[in-house]
Amino acid sequence: MNEFGNETVERHVYPKNELTGAEIISNWLREKIFLGLSFKEYMKTLITPLNIGAGLIVFAGLFLIAMRFIYGLEEVTEASNEQPWGLFLTWGLFSGVPFSASGFVIGTGVYIFGVKRYQPIVKNAILLGFLGYLFAVIFLMIDLGRPWRIYYPMVISFGTASVMFLVAWHVALYLSVQFFEFCPSILSWLNQGYLRKIAVSMTLGLTIFGVMLSTLHQSALSAMFLLAPGKVHPLWYTSYLPWLALISAIGAAMALMIVVSKLTTIYFKERASPEYLGSIDDVTIGLGKASSLVMFTYLGMRLISITHEGAWQYLNTPTGHWFMVEITILAIVPFLYYYGVMKKNVRLIQVTGVLTMIGIILNRFNLTLLTFNYQLPRGELFYWKEVLVVISVIIIQVLVYRWIVNRMPVLRDHPDYPNDGH
Amino acid sequence: MNTLLEFMTFVKGVEYLIVIAFCFGFIALWILVNSRDKMKMSTLVSFVIPLALVFGGGAIVLTSSDTSDVVAAPNVSEVTIPQGNIETVALASNNGWPTVNKSEYLSIKYGPATEFHKIMSEKVSCITCHHNSGDEIHACKDCHDSPANPHDSTQPGLKAAYHERCISCHPEDFSSGPQSCINCHTGELKSTAVVSAPARPHQLTWDTCTRCHPKGIPNGGMESKIVYHDSCLNCHSKGVAGAAIVPEDHAGRAGSTCQGCHKPIGG
Amino acid sequence: MINRRDLLKIGTTVVAASVLGSQNVLGAQDFEGNPDRLGMLTDTTRCIGCRRCEAACNKANDLPTPKTSFEDTSVFEEKRKPYVADVQSYTVVNRFEGEDAKPVYRKVQCMHCDEPACVTACPVAALTKSEEGPVVWNEKLCIGCRYCITACPFYVPAFEYSSAFEPRIQKCFMCNQRIKDGLLPACAEACPVEAIQFGKRKDLIKMAKQRIWSEPDKYIDHVYGETEAGGTGWLYVSKLSFEKMGFPGNIGTTSFPKLTKDFLGMVNLTLITWPALLGGFYMATHKKPNEGHDEKHDDKEDIKHE
Numbered sequence: 003m004n005e006f007g008n009e010t011v012e013r014h015v016y017p018k019n020e021l022t023g024a025e026i027i028s029n030w031l032r033e034k035i036f037l038g039l040s041f042k043e044y045m046k047t048l049i050t051p052l053n054i055g056a057g058l059i060v061f062a063g064l065f066l067i068a069m070r071f072i073y074g075l076e077e078v079t080e081a082s083n084e085q086p087w088g089l090f091l092t093w094g095l096f097s098g099v100p101f102s103a104s105g106f107v108i109g110t111g112v113y114i115f116g117v118k119r120y121q122p123i124v125k126n127a128i129l130l131g132f133l134g135y136l137f138a139v140i141f142l143m144i145d146l147g148r149p150w151r152i153y154y155p156m157v158i159s160f161g162t163a164s165v166m167f168l169v170a171w172h173v174a175l176y177l178s179v180q181f182f183e184f185c186p187s188i189l190s191w192l193n194q195g196y197l198r199k200i201a202v203s204m205t206l207g208l209t210i211f212g213v214m215l216s217t218l219h220q221s222a223l224s225a226m227f228l229l230a231p232g233k234v235h236p237l238w239y240t241s242y243l244p245w246l247a248l249i250s251a252i253g254a255a256m257a258l259m260i261v262v263s264k265l266t267t268i269y270f271k272e273r274a275s276p277e278y279l280g281s282i283d284d285v286t287i288g289l290g291k292a293s294s295l296v297m298f299t300y301l302g303m304r305l306i307s308i309t310h311e312g313a314w315q316y317l318n319t320p321t322g323h324w325f326m327v328e329i330t331i332l333a334i335v336p337f338l339y340y341y342g343v344m345k346k347n348v349r350l351i352q353v354t355g356v357l358t359m360i361g362i363i364l365n366r367f368n369l370t371l372l373t374f375n376y377q378l379p380r381g382e383l384f385y386w387k388e389v390l391v392v393i394s395v396i397i398i399q400v401l402v403y404r405w406i407v408n409r410m411p412v413l414r415d416h417p418d419y420p421n422d423g424h
Numbered sequence: 425m426n427t428l429l430e431f432m433t434f435v436k437g438v439e440y441l442i443v444i445a446f447c448f449g450f451i452a453l454w455i456l457v458n459s460r461d462k463m464k465m466s467t468l469v470s471f472v473i474p475l476a477l478v479f480g481g482g483a484i485v486l487t488s489s490d491t492s493d494v495v496a497a498p499n500v501s502e503v504t505i506p507q508g509n510i511e512t513v514a515l516a517s518n519n520g521w522p523t524v525n526k527s528e529y530l531s532i533k534y535g536p537a538t539e540f541h542k543i544m545s546e547k548v549s550c551i552t553c554h555h556n557s558g559d560e561i562h563a564c565k566d567c568h569d570s571p572a573n574p575h576d577s578t579q580p581g582l583k584a585a586y587h588e589r590c591i592s593c594h595p596e597d598f599s600s601g602p603q604s605c606i607n608c609h610t611g612e613l614k615s616t617a618v619v620s621a622p623a624r625p626h627q628l629t630w631d632t633c634t635r636c637h638p639k640g641i642p643n644g645g646m647e648s649k650i651v652y653h654d655s656c657l658n659c660h661s662k663g664v665a666g667a668a669i670v671p672e673d674h675a676g677r678a679g680s681t682c683q684g685c686h687k688p689i690g691g
Numbered sequence: 692m693i694n695r696r697d698l699l700k701i702g703t704t705v706v707a708a709s710v711l712g713s714q715n716v717l718g719a720q721d722f723e724g725n726p727d728r729l730g731m732l733t734d735t736t737r738c739i740g741c742r743r744c745e746a747a748c749n750k751a752n753d754l755p756t757p758k759t760s761f762e763d764t765s766v767f768e769e770k771r772k773p774y775v776a777d778v779q780s781y782t783v784v785n786r787f788e789g790e791d792a793k794p795v796y797r798k799v800q801c802m803h804c805d806e807p808a809c810v811t812a813c814p815v816a817a818l819t820k821s822e823e824g825p826v827v828w829n830e831k832l833c834i835g836c837r838y839c840i841t842a843c844p845f846y847v848p849a850f851e852y853s854s855a856f857e858p859r860i861q862k863c864f865m866c867n868q869r870i871k872d873g874l875l876p877a878c879a880e881a882c883p884v885e886a887i888q889f890g891k892r893k894d895l896i897k898m899a900k901q902r903i904w905s906e907p908d909k910y911i912d913h914v915y916g917e918t919e920a921g922g923t924g925w926l927y928v929s930k931l932s933f934e935k936m937g938f939p940g941n942i943g944t945t946s947f948p949k950l951t952k953d954f955l956g957m958v959n960l961t962l963i964t965w966p967a968l969l970g971g972f973y974m975a976t977h978k979k980p981n982e983g984h985d986e987k988h989d990d991k992e993d994i995k996h997e
Contacts, residue, residue, distance in 0.1 A: 230844075428952075
């Protein structure tokens with residue numbers, strides 16, 4: 003009974019400034035993590051066929067990764083002393099990193115060259131770049147013999163004559179740069195306005211620093227193979243390898259943005275602002291134009307480099323025929339882009355984007371795995387366990403991307419910080 | 425720095441330090457050039473410029489320091505080439521480093537020497553094996569070092585001497601890989617032999633020809649098959665052109681046996 | 692506001708410094724290597740395939756006993772590699788068919804190159820070319836990246852894929868600890884016919900050449916390892932051609948560090964010029980509307996379009 007003689011009902015309604023610690027946490031969790039739903043409701047929404055299927059594969063992959071850390075790399079790969087690097091590095095590092103160049107390509111375009119046309123996709127590009135590098139490092143941790151020593155090239159011992167030393171340093175630094183570039187979105191999500199302002203002010207410096215690092219480690223990843231002239235097939239080995247890698251990374255970044263932007267308009271429609279959705283067509287055409295030029299340049303460089311090495315004689319061999327497949331894909335791409343741009347056919351540009359991605363992944367696979375050690379008898383290249391682990395990590399990557407996009411202002415502006423381009 | 429690799433490693437390290445210093449310097453310059461707010465400028469600059477100096481200073485220190493300190497190395501001339509026999513060498517080993525003990529990896533079981541000599545003396549004369557010592561019979565180890573001395577390659581070490589002397593008449597018994605080892609090392613010595621003496625027609629003295637031909641051998645003798653001065657005594661009995669005179673303890677040895685001990689290097 | 696004058700000043704200084712700095716006077720110099728470095732010479736005309744070298748290597752390095760004993764000749768039926776499968780030593784002897792059907796045996800192990808590709812590749816300098824000559828591996832530094840295996844043209848380093856916590860790179864290291872103790876490398880000590888000889892590389896080359904000169908019918912006129920891959924510490928003389936004995940046929944004579952030297956040279960040049968170019972471009976194209984602004988990186992302003 004209260005003082006007026008009425009029965010009081012026990013209701014947990016607390017004035018705002020008298021929330022208990024637990025209440026604060028659970029409110030925050032509900033708003034930020036569970037998308038405004040209660041825990042039970044949120045869990046219910048997670049149970050979809052797609053999620054269950056993905057979950058099963060992820061679980062299997064994690065199991066195999068645990069096996070790798072108990073029984074050694076032998077358990078999940080067919081690596082030998084002729085072919086030490088398998089699918090983990092070929093996919094995660096050598097194919098994943100070129101596509102993660104989206105961060106620096108679009109970032110440079112928007113923040114340094116001031117091309118406002120691509121403003122809507124810049125946050126997405128930085129996020130994709132950041133996740134790409136993060137998961138490249140995760141693949142590396144799975145593949146390294148002693149992953150707990152991954153920081154050794156940074157502080158313990160410096161093998162400065164090595165290209166891989168350069169790669170290690172740059173990936174570590176660039177990962178941090180990407181993280182700080184993406185910070186404004188994270189801080190918007192966490193409603194930390196002051197910190198966000200600081201992060202925004204660093205953008206220019208970070209972008210320039212990012213470009214410096216990116217150009218070098220994108221080229222360094224292929225330059226690593228300069229040290230194996232007898233093992234890389236002559237149609238792929240050239241002293242221009244670093245520059246080919248750099249140009250194809252820029253092309254890959256643009257293709258990735260074309261394709262992923264399209265996918266976001268389908269699968270993340272409700273997370274995107276109308277301005278974003280409306281701008282995608284224009285962005286795609288613009289990227290198509292740029293990609294056409296970049297991939298044409300790549301084609302020219304490639305043809306010159308093969309001539310420079312005198313490798314055309316290898317064309318009429320089985321490997322030469324496989325090379326023809328790769329070069330055909332990469333050769334028609336610039337012209338398809340051009341045609342799409344002329345006809346303003348967004349669909350064609352997007353399909354060409356997919357084709358470009360296939361071509362560049364094929365190029366990296368050929369260089370590092372399929373035509374590597376071409377003089378030795380063919381051994382097993384793919385082991386099903388390796389493939390399963392790679393697929394499960396890809397799924398984890400997609401799930402993380404989805405988790406972030408569902409919560410943070412990536413495809414839209416945060417209502418509290420509109421129109422400042424971050 | 426002796427190798428390209430050492431040079432590159434050192435140079436790259438210094439370059440990276442300079443680059444880091446340069447980046448800090450660039451940032452400082454940018455802030456100075458751009459900023460009007462004196463407070464922020466001075467605090468930022470006072471933070472960035474010392475960092476630039478630290479890395480730049482590090483680069484300068486590295487470059488000016490004695491480069492041999494950068495690559496710390498033991499003095500190579502202190503590495504000694506071993507002398508003595510296997511037993512003494514095994515005793516000399518320290519730090520528990522496992523030595524290759526004669527009895528562990530060679531299971532030599534020779535037949536009694538009398539039996540061996542009885543069989544052999546029916547086939548060949550004594551000096552076939554006890555070579556290069558005139559009328560005297562010496563044990564193999566009197567001239568052949570064990571282990572072999574890498575600095576003196578004019579004659580094989582003791583173990584090689586044993587084996588090569590036998591191979592010279594019994595090549596078949598050594599030719600089927602490890603199986604053939606048991607011919608001697610556990611089983612009985614075979615008594616058959618295929619006689620084929622090694623052909624060593626062109627032998628050098630351990631010295632080079634330039635000792636007497638300082639301007640080079642006529643017709644580029646190294647490429648042609650020459651039989652040169654196989655009569656060593658032509659010069660060494662009279663001290664021609666400063667050649668050493670045959671010492672007195674070589675008394676009794678025929679001129680034709682010089683090449684037995686004074687072999688081509690490594691031959 | 693930054694004006695073009697300042698931009699030009701900064702830009703030209705930077706570019707000039709990097710161009711001048713890139714004139715690498717020492718770059719063309721040939722390096723001789725430590726003149727007293729040690730090496731080994733294998734004479735395949737002497738080798739009788741007894742595999743004592745394998746047994747000695749196994750013993751000296753405390754390796755487990757293999758299932759097939761060192762007296763077993765059936766191992767010669769396939770071409771083996773050191774430290775792979777059941778091979779428990781850092782060296783193997785393989786048998787090849789020589790002329791007139793006589794077998795020729797060749798010992799396989801690390802070549803201890805003068806300018807090793809594996810040392811160039813290692814990002815933590817776990818593999819180093821020691822002053823004495825052998826290429827050695829430091830377990831305390833290795834991170835298991837296996838770039839050394841990718842780089843080695845002779846396919847030498849072996850990685851322990853079956854170990855999760857202590858995977859090691861295994862290869863011959865020329866018994867460098869025994870050398871420091873004053874002993875011979877185990878294989879050289881064990882060889883009954885002195886097919887393997889140990890000494891200073893420059894002496895061994897002279898010895899090998901004089902062997903060839905004194906018996907030209909017995910050897911091919913080539914000391915393998917004198918110039919291959921920029922020179923190796925392990926030398927071979929032989930009657931059978933080297934390609935037929937399993938040596939890779941495409942090694943060439945360029946030393947491996949030279950292959951990445953140019954790219955690494957470009958790296959630092961780029962690191963210095965990029966900030967100038969990009970920063971300069973930004974400064975040249977972004978106008979500051981008024982003086983009172985704290986205009987360091989303010990994107991709210993009117994940014995000039997391309």
